[in-house]
Amino acid sequence: MMNENEKIFLSPKQVREAIRIDFKQYESQFDLFQELCPIITDNRNIVTKEGRNACVLITRGRKSKVRRMNDHDLGDYLFNILSEKTYPLSVIADICSKVFQTKTFVGLNDETGSTGIWIETEMARFKCRQCGNCCRNLKYHYDCTENDYKRWEVCERHDIMEKVMIVYSDSGTAEYRIWKEPGTSRFYPECPWLIPSPSKGQFACGIQDVKPAYCRQYPLTQKHAVMTGCKGTFEAC
Ligand code: SF4
Incomplete structure (x- = not known):
């Protein structure tokens, strides 16, 4: 029941899996999705709330498009874009920091020699x-x-x-x-x-x-x- 790790290293592939689990496992994370939407979509989309359950996804541009969906579908939508696109590791670290609500940084894993994201779990406290x-x-x-x-x-x-x-x-x-x-x-x-x-x-x-x-x-x-x-x-x- 106690966490032994104060810091976890995730490869870019493991980051995606951790984010997929995070997006799926909690009830509603609209505020998080709203914050992530412009980052994940390169500012092409923003999202607002309509009533209690409907999210409104707005694609910006000369012919702006509007789509309505629930929180879970919005999470799937954002995750699909995230898993198909390649982002600089600094952007992935920023996304992780928002998703896991903790400090993150790009760094080397001395054991594997690979570069990825270090996530400070703060679990020592x-x-x-x-x-x-x-x-x-x-x-x-x-x-x-x-x-x-x-x-x-x-x-x-x-x-x-x-x-x-x-x-x-x-x-x-x-x-x-x-x-x-x-x-x-x-x-x-x-x-x-x-x-x-x-x-x-x-x-x-x-x-x-x-x-x-x-x-x-x-x-x-x-x-x-x-x-x-x-x-x-x-x-x-
Ligand atoms: S305090 Fe948290 S980790 Fe410990 S038994 Fe309760 S739920 Fe599990």
Whole structure:
């Protein structure tokens, strides 16, 4: 439940995937989309709100065009442009800073020798309150990776592996879904590894040392914490 990273490096491809997830995972982000629209579209489009749900996308020019759509479609529209166009890394860093609401900068990853975007998560100041909200209420079924599964194979954690559903995509790639009741294709309604702590209203993780990487890193940023109902606190510097 505590994040070990204060800084995350993302390649341009990983940035796009992180933005795609961000655009999809929260209810409504109209203010963010409004701010990003001119940046992503090279000032060709701006967006305004009409009533509670309709966004109005205006394409500027001599024959300006108007399209109405909801917040989610606007997110898809902007993401499609973002994924098809090539932007200078400085622009990508600016977009990331707005999307993830934190400091970002273009830089080198010494381990891979590649250039990408560093995102300051500010999670060193985060203090988990062990309320268990993330384990009980968030949709984590897709947050298990092949590396997680391999780790459990190496340490022969059959008790964990039997709770993983392996499905194969059309291309034959294995995907890992958690947590299912052993011998069934039913998912547990909440994380089965959650253990009530002696302190009232607090919980611990029953597989703390080997839990999925995603759980170790949750929440990824302060925005992620706020948007997903995390009760943890951020201590002043
Ligand atoms: S929701 Fe936040 S505070 Fe609560 S257990 Fe998860 S990480 Fe900790």
